[in-house]
Amino acid sequence: MCDFKSYIELEDGTIAHLTDVELRDKTIRERLKGCQDNDLIGHGAIRKAFNITRGRDVEIKDFWNIEQFPKEIQVTLRNFDKYYSRVWSECFTGEDLRYIIYYAPEAWKNKAWEQLLKQEPSNEDLRYIIYYAPEAYNNKASEQLLKQKPSNDDLCCIIYYAPEAYKNKASEQLLKQEPSNDDLCCIVNNAPEAYKNKPWEQLLKQEPSNDDLRCIIKYAPEAYKNKASKLLSNLER
Secondary structure, three states: OOOOOEEEEOOOOOEEOOOHHHHOOHHHHHHOOOOOHHHHHOHHHHHHHHOOOOOEEEEOOOOOOHHHOOHHHHHHHHOHHHHHHHHHHHHOOHHHHHHHHHHOOHHHHHHHHHHHHHOOOOHHHHHHHHHHOOHHHHHHHHHHHHHOOOOHHHHHHHHHHOOHHHHHHHHHHHHOOOOOHHHHHHHHHHOOHHHOHHHHHHHHHOOOOHHHHHHHHHHOOHHHHHHHHHHHHHHHO
16 A cells, blocks of 8 residues: 655655656656556655665655655645646545545545545445545535445445435435345434334344344334333243
């Protein structure tokens, strides 16, 4: 795994790193054959590009904190689109962009979200944003995930972590996708009140296990705790 921004400090105090300028150079592109995605922004690619074997590898993932970098890199980061537009569009993976959405200042979050959409985010990318990103991006990721043939696990993620409007949509969709007992427990425990009764009735049809009922007793609202407790008592007699 290679992170932006990587560079190498050489013994004479100079810095080796890659920008769009180097990636457009024919000689360097030839040297970097076989490197792809974020390999192109890592230390291995820097060494190949400049044919160097020594020096200290440095990697600072929060590249928006520009003052951490040597002055020559600061210049390029302050003119990001001039020096890194190709790097941005070709080398940043979904995981890289997710990290920016979690932790960067707002302008960078938005830029990363727009780029992620261009790259057709995986369902995993969107789930991680729902788990960890601020609410505005949780909303965007929830909406996008509902469009991408979400699995039952994807829908449960929305029910657990998304705002209520998306919980509703995910609950409705999950009921149509042959939910397992675990899926139904997820809805009963975490969906808005209006969406709990149908999955509860479906769970009863699918013969809940004792563990299913204990799950409801532990996490569901009081009305469903009581129903599950009575049923469990009858089963354990």
